[in-house]
Amino acid sequence: DQQVKQNSPSLSVQExxxxxxxxxxxxSMFDYFLWYKKYPAEGPTFLISISSIKDKNEDGRFTxxxxxxxxxxxLHIVPSQPGDSAVYFCAASGGVNTGTASKLTFGTGxxxxxxx
Amino acid sequence: xxxxxxxxxxxxxxxxxxxxxxxxxxxxxxxxxWYQQTPGQGLQFLFEYFSxxxxxxxxxxxxxxxxxxxxxxxxxxxxxxxxxDSALYLCASKDARxxxxxxxxxxxxxxxx
Numbered sequence: 001d002q003q004v005k006q007n008s009p010s011l012s013v014q015e016x017x018x019x020x021x022x023x024x025x026x027x028s029m030f031d032y033f034l035w036y037k038k039y040p041a042e043g044p045t046f047l048i049s050i051s052s053i054k055d056k057n058e059d060g061r062f063t064x065x066x067x068x069x070x071x072x073x074x075l076h077i078v079p080s081q082p083g084d085s086a087v088y089f090c091a092a093s094g095g096v097n098t099g100t101a102s103k104l105t106f107g108t109g110x111x112x113x114x115x116x
Numbered sequence: 117x118x119x120x121x122x123x124x125x126x127x128x129x130x131x132x133x134x135x136x137x138x139x140x141x142x143x144x145x146x147x148x149x150w151y152q153q154t155p156g157q158g159l160q161f162l163f164e165y166f167s168x169x170x171x172x173x174x175x176x177x178x179x180x181x182x183x184x185x186x187x188x189x190x191x192x193x194x195x196x197x198x199x200x201d202s203a204l205y206l207c208a209s210k211d212a213r214x215x216x217x218x219x220x221x222x223x224x225x226x227x228x229x
Binding site: 032036093096100106107108 | 120147149151158159160161164166171172174204206208210216217218219220221222223225
């Protein structure tokens with residue numbers, strides 16, 4: 001039962017263009033969503049997050065959009081840089097008041113390659 | 117601030133043995149969670165400790181256990197190792213003030229032969 005899905009295992013984007021990574025979830029109890037970037041043999045690095053009361057959050061080149069009715073979120077990276085090449089995971093959790101805020105459910109990841 | 121540290125970074129064990137992994141959270145973080153990453157199952161939540169108590173638990177057998185000390189450092193233990201326990205074990209810490217962002221350590225790569 002994959003509650004968080006990233007249907008694109010890989011994505012290739014040219015340097016300077018926009019990268020759009022997508023994520024779908026099925027559990028309506030999820031209240032908080034996060035994106036992580038991961039290199040092989042390293043721990044995930046936190047990028048950006050969004051709570052369910054918002055539909056957009058921006059941090060520098062990274063913007064996350066949340067569509068609650070569609071149970072869909074996306075990460076936009078603009079402009080894409082070669083150093084962005086990594087595996088990106090979306091994750092979801094319950095709200096802080098549910099006691100499950102620390103229980104992250106991860107998607108399967110999308111490998112982003114930014115080419116010159 | 118120093119990040120999350122995990123020791124050892126690499127470990128090789130044989131089936132039937134037990135193993136203990138250690139995690140030191142970011143200073144001031146009282147919540148520590150453990151995750152397992154495998155090629156087949158991806159990143160899966162094992163358990164969370166907060167103030168020396170297990171607060172959340174994932175769907176793993178009882179061979180997987182953990183504990184947290186008064187200084188928030190945490191250990192996880194896997195007994196009677198199986199080949200399928202070979203994985204990257206990740207520890208993450210979180211500020212207890214309510215923010216959901218977890219910060220991960222570099223992981224311990226466990227290989228069971």
